[in-house]
Each structure stands twice: as C-alpha cells, then as structure tokens.
Amino acid sequence: MAIDWNRRTCSRRGHTTYAPTEPALNARLRADTALGEAWRCLRCGDFALGEPHGSGPAENAPLVPRGKALRDIFVLRFLALERLVRGVLIVLIAWAVWKFSNSQDAVRDFFDTNLTTFKPVADHFHYDLEHAPIVDTIRKTFDYKHNTLLIVAVALLAYALIEIVEAYGLWLGRRWAEYLTVVATAAFLPLEGYELSEHVSAVKICTLLLNIAAVVWILLSKRLFGLRGGVVAFEAERHSASLLEVEQSARVTVA
Known part of the structure; x- marks a missing residue:
C-alpha cells in the first residue's frame, strides 16, 4: 500500500x-x-x-513540501543519520589512534602478554597464533612512527568532520549538502572497492551498495550538476506540487 x-x-x-x-x-x-x-x-x-x-x-x-518532496526529505534524513553515526564512530577511532600513538610500548606489552596467555589454547587446536594474519597486522601497527599515527588521527578527524557537516546539511535539506555528499561519497568509492577486493564482508558490501545508491539517487532526484534540467527544473517541480499553485491553475482553467 x-x-x-x-x-x-x-x-x-x-x-x-x-x-x-x-x-x-x-x-x-x-x-x-x-x-x-x-x-x-x-x-x-x-x-x-x-x-x-x-x-x-x-x-x-x-x-x-508535499508528496514526493516529503518522501525525499525522509530519505535525506535517513542518510543524514547514517552520516552522523559514521562521523561519530570515526571520531572515536581517531581518538583511539591518538591514544595509541602516545602509548605504543604499553599497548605492545599488553598485547604480547595476553597473546602468550591464549597460545596454549591455539596450540591445542593446531592454530599458529604467532603468524596469524590478524596478529601480524596488529604487530605492524606497533612499528608505525608516532608522527605517522598523528597524521592518521588528523586525517580521520577531517573525514569525520565532512561526514558530520553532510549530516547537518542533509537533515536541513540544504542543496550544498547534496553536492557535498555526492562529491565526498563518490571520491571514496574507489577506496571502498579496493578494501572489498582485499577482504570481502557483508558490512563492506552493504556500505558500498548504500553509498552507490545514495550518489545515484541524489544526483537524479535533486537534478544536480545540470542533470534532468538542473536547479531550474528542480524548483519548477517543487512549485508544481504546491497546493496553491494547483488551485491557481484550476481557477484559471475554470475561468
């Protein structure tokens, strides 16, 4: 229905x-x-x-706003909430990277101690814990320089800021936010595709498909970059759905 x-x-x-x-x-x-x-x-x-x-x-x-415009607002606000949640999570990750950069030696000791604790269990199941991919990846991060980790934390914060600004603008239905969302999301699609090629997961697939769908939907429905008549056609569509515009047209027709 x-x-x-x-x-x-x-x-x-x-x-x-x-x-x-x-x-x-x-x-x-x-x-x-x-x-x-x-x-x-x-x-x-x-x-x-x-x-x-x-x-x-x-x-x-x-x-x-009426009809299709109201539906569009609902979709934009859903995207705004998704961007906000993602932005907050990235801020937390940036904070964790910054904390880790200031205590790499302590974290390394904590990791090695606990890894030794789980080693007998791994040996029982004939699992080479010392050379497991996830363990190797974690150990590589211990070798990163302090300045490198700080750069990563700052980059993550910048990305989070973009996501939060997108969320704010999309929630209020600002056209500049629609442009920002399309450009920023499209720019990261190749990276998401690369990550998916390295390791396939349901979350990564869903995220990639959601971002592709968001870019295509915003481009076409909001007529960005001149598509489907651009902003002129978009504003004309909004006014054509106005009840007063409809009544004025009906009055002229009857007259």
Whole structure:
C-alpha cells in the first residue's frame, strides 16, 4: 500500500493553512461549517477548523513540501543519520589512534602478554597464533612512527568532520549538502572497492551498495550538476506540487 506522505506528516506536525488575499483563490481554500470557518491544509488538502496560520498574497505563502518532496526529505534524513553515526564512530577511532600513538610500548606489552596467555589454547587446536594474519597486522601497527599515527588521527578527524557537516546539511535539506555528499561519497568509492577486493564482508558490501545508491539517487532526484534540467527544473517541480499553485491553475482553467 502506498504511503500518503502528506497525511502522515500532518498527523505528526499538524496542518498548515494560509488565507490568500486573492478573492477567487481565497474562496477555493475556505469553507464555512456549523463549527465555524475551515481552511484547506496546504500540505494534505484537508480542511482544518479555525483561523488560518497566515495570510497575504498567494505568492508570499509558505512553500510547503508535499508528496514526493516529503518522501525525499525522509530519505535525506535517513542518510543524514547514517552520516552522523559514521562521523561519530570515526571520531572515536581517531581518538583511539591518538591514544595509541602516545602509548605504543604499553599497548605492545599488553598485547604480547595476553597473546602468550591464549597460545596454549591455539596450540591445542593446531592454530599458529604467532603468524596469524590478524596478529601480524596488529604487530605492524606497533612499528608505525608516532608522527605517522598523528597524521592518521588528523586525517580521520577531517573525514569525520565532512561526514558530520553532510549530516547537518542533509537533515536541513540544504542543496550544498547534496553536492557535498555526492562529491565526498563518490571520491571514496574507489577506496571502498579496493578494501572489498582485499577482504570481502557483508558490512563492506552493504556500505558500498548504500553509498552507490545514495550518489545515484541524489544526483537524479535533486537534478544536480545540470542533470534532468538542473536547479531550474528542480524548483519548477517543487512549485508544481504546491497546493496553491494547483488551485491557481484550476481557477484559471475554470475561468
């Protein structure tokens, strides 16, 4: 069953009504009932009892997102939350790298001590713990220079900042954030593909597919970089979905 995004949003946020000063248009949006006057909601089109939330010329009415625009907002906010969670996790990783850079010797001793503890169990199952890939990888990190680890921590923080800025802009529906998301996400796709070729995992596959889908969806639905008519066509589409625009067109047709 298709989701009625207009009524779904109004049920959560309430109706948005407006009284245009143009008499003919005003008459199409207003109704008299036994309980008093009612005005059509600019989002869902239902009549709501009470005074309108605003009034003035139709061109000054708030542009209330409807239908597809509301669905797009939902998708953008989902992406914003995903970016925010990722940004926070990367900040924690950067902090861990920084802490590790200041105590490599202590961490090395702790690791070697605990590795010795688990060695009898590994020997029992004929597993070469000393030369296991994960153990070799961890030991290689102990040989990294302090300055190298600091550079890695700073790079991770910069990446996290980009993700958090993306999240902020996408949540508010800013067009600059859509451009930033497309450029930043596309730039890291080759790296994600390389990591996947080195080691396949369900998480990496899902992340790669999600990022590819996000780039394609934002590019096409938001008409970025001139695609599908660019920003002019995008704004025209938004206005064509406005209830006032629809009513004005209907009034002209009837006239």
